[in-house]
Amino acid sequence: NAGVTQTPKFQVLKTGQSMTLQCAQDMNHEYMSWxxxxxxxxxxxxxxxxxxxxxxxxxxxxxxxxxxxxxxxxPLRLLSAAPSQTSVYFCASSLRQGAYNEQFFGPGxxxxxx
Amino acid sequence: EDQVTQSPxxxxxxxxxxxxxxxxYTVSGLRGLFWxxxxxxxxxxxxFTLYSAGxxxxxxxxxxxxxxxxxxxHITAPKPxxxxxxxxxxxxxxxxxxxxxxxxxxxxxxx
Numbered sequence: 019n020a021g022v023t024q025t026p027k028f029q030v031l032k033t034g035q036s037m038t039l040q041c042a043q044d045m046n047h048e049y050m051s052w053x054x055x056x057x058x059x060x061x062x063x064x065x066x067x068x069x070x071x072x073x074x075x076x077x078x079x080x081x082x083x084x085x086x087x088x089x090x091x092x093p094l095r096l097l098s099a100a101p102s103q104t105s106v107y108f109c110a111s112s113l114r115q116g117a118y119n120e121q122f123f124g125p126g127x128x129x130x131x132x
Numbered sequence: 133e134d135q136v137t138q139s140p141x142x143x144x145x146x147x148x149x150x151x152x153x154x155x156x157y158t159v160s161g162l163r164g165l166f167w168x169x170x171x172x173x174x175x176x177x178x179x180f181t182l183y184s185a186g187x188x189x190x191x192x193x194x195x196x197x198x199x200x201x202x203x204x205x206h207i208t209a210p211k212p213x214x215x216x217x218x219x220x221x222x223x224x225x226x227x228x229x230x231x232x233x234x235x236x237x238x239x240x241x242x243x
Contacts (some may be wrong), residue, residue, distance in 0.1 A: 022175075049229070060136060060219070060233030061176075076228055108175050115229035117164025117183065123175035 020044050022124035024109050030130045031099040039094040039127050041109030047122075049115040050092040051076070052084065054105040055126075061108065067092055068115055099131045134159040134224045138234035145210050145241045153205040153237045155220030165203050166231060167196050168219040176219055210241045 025040045043050065051066040063076030067086040081103060083095040092111075096103060107127045112119040137156045145151055157165065164183050168176035180189045182198040189196050193214060195206040205218055217238045221231040 051230070053231075053233075058235055060221070060235050061231070062233075063228065063230040066228055066230070074228060076230055110175075117166075117181060117223045120178045120181070121166075121231065122178070123168075125175050126173075 022109055022111055022122050024107075024124040024127050026127060027125065028128050030132065031096075032132050033099060033101060035099050036095070036097055037099065039096075039107055039109075039129070041092045041094065041124060042090050043092075043109075043111040043122070044090065045111065045113070045122070046089060047111035047113050048089070049113070049119070049121075050086065050109065050111045051121075052082070052092070052094045053108045053110065054078065055108060056105050064094065064107075096129075099129075101131045103129065104131045105129060134222055134226070134232040136220055136222055136232055136234035138218075138220050138237050140237060141235070142238045143240070145207070145239065147211060147241055147243050148209050150206070150208045150210070152207070153218055153220075153239070155203040155205070155234055156201060157203070157220070157222045158201075159222045159224040159232070161225035163223040163225065163229075165198055166221045166223070167194075167203070167205055168221065170217045170219055170236070172217075179218075207239065210239070212241045212243050215239055215241045 052064040053061040065084040109124040112121040167179040180196040217236040221233040
């Protein structure tokens with residue numbers, strides 16, 4: 019199993035550009051989520067999905083869109099990048115939602131918006 | 133709103149020098165408290181889940197304990213390979229099952 023994979027590893031954007039961060043898992047996990055990590059702060063939940071076709075907003079959803087057409091993939095879209103979106107983005111997955119299910123994190127995407 | 137505070141922010145240890153990391157939390161209905169290890173440039177790696185006060189879990193040189201207000205991660209006789217940032221997170225009763233993370237404690241173990 020590859021676990022949770024993310025691409026790209028690094029990305030630089032100009033303000034106003036759009037892009038998609040890719041996330042895939044091969045563990046047949048129902049629950050997937052996106053977090054951002056900023057210096058001096060804990061990881062914060064952006065969006066999550068409890069299964070294919072079902073997505074919902076987390077703590078900091080503004081400026082981001084998600085979709086979940088398959089169990090395996092959960093891309094994160096930045097519609098019009100802003101410098102405030104400079105961060106490290108992590109995708110995570112677990113078999114189901116709930117504390118009894120360990121969440122596995124991907125290696126992250128480091129995004130810089132100029 | 134769920135809140136997690138970790139202390140200290142950074143900890144420098146000599147190899148073999150045991151110490152403890154603190155995670156204080158406030159949460160409405162604790163589903164679980166999680167400890168993760170994060171190496172530079174990598175994603176968090178799961179260590180433990182604790183569910184109720186009084187619970188303890190161990191893994192090699194690490195031992196996690198839980199009370200109703202805080203959790204401790206004890207590192208016994210650390211080695212340089214234990215150098216990492218240790219993250220604490222709680223999952224409360226929110227419908228999104230989100231993990232609320234602390235900012236982490238960066239541990240450096242010198243040989």
